[in-house]
Amino acid sequence: MSREALALIDVDGVLNPHGSAACPPGYTEHELFPGELVRVRPEHGRMLLRLADRYTLVWATYWEDEANRLLAPLLGLPRLPVIPCAGPPGSQQDKLVGIAPWVTDRAVVWFDDLHSTAAHEWAASRGAPTRLIHVDPVGGLADVHIDQALRP
Template sequence: MNRPLLLLDVDGVLNPYGTAQPPAGYTEHRLFPGEEPVRVNPTHGGWITEASAVLDIAWATSWNDEANRLLAPLLGIAPLPVITMPPAPFHPSDKIPVIAAYAQRRPAAWIDDLHTPQAHSWAAARSSPTLLITADPTIGLSRNSIDDVMTWARALCDARPAYLAERPAVANPPATHPALTHSGRRQRGHTWPSLMPGTGSAVHTQPSLGQAPASAIDTQPSLTPGTQAASTPAPGTAG
């Protein structure tokens, strides 16, 4: 049995676009001529490396191979597997079929700044444990979210040691939306209407700074899909 997956978006998660100025800890980089700069926090590289000890991490972003070519060196991480997204621009729900095909029956956590109702339905219907964490695009990836994902993955591994039996943990496994603009930030992959939050999936929203984090184990106490938690996607945005 393979280890749990962590499917990681870029824009709105590793590149918070929702504010006029970069949040603390981020530096802007001109990676794409003629487009808005990309905001990068090098601390995220250490968090990704830490999470890779208990999860197999893959890019789930319309950056596609550009995430490894341009972003991974700035984060100081090794290249990650890429879940190839459709040609841009596309609706955020178009991520679901390719993510589903990649995850198959493996336990999967997915961090994105916009999980559509269809994403919630997919998570709730899966037979494998599934965790959706919706990032705030004004803040980006938080330490609470990484801690929640690792706690969730460790609980799965403790409950089913076979998850690790065939694949030892490694420090660096071979570990959005890139053509529209929202709030002056670069959005390279999606077209998206105003979307109402979905319900019925195993999902929690990343807390704002200073807010108590939601526990990943609380959202899925029995480590089975279909458990409940609140989700508040940023209206009309995706990352």
């Protein structure tokens, strides 16, 4: 595996802003799971690809492989590596359980709407550069978040 820096990408709350009752401007709703609408903004693919010169893009979502199958084609993204984040069905385990051993000592930017206390402690204790980028689940990922990840 490469020693490149990683950009960890969550879906719900980041690419699928579920925090508002109405679909935000620029998004369209898709029924990717039976009876469940997912909000998609096609520009997110272009935005994330801005990171590709500096970071390896990686899914860090409870969607796991479904992100490649269902969402990547709508965003114009290639298949991305997937960090196993989901615990047993119905569990709400902290994603950090899968993320920490997967990233090892690489530099990381992590886009999520719910960074746990444990994630903040982990980030502060790492020797490698680690930036947790909070995304508001009402508006979703924006250029300001990408700019934050690209800042030195």
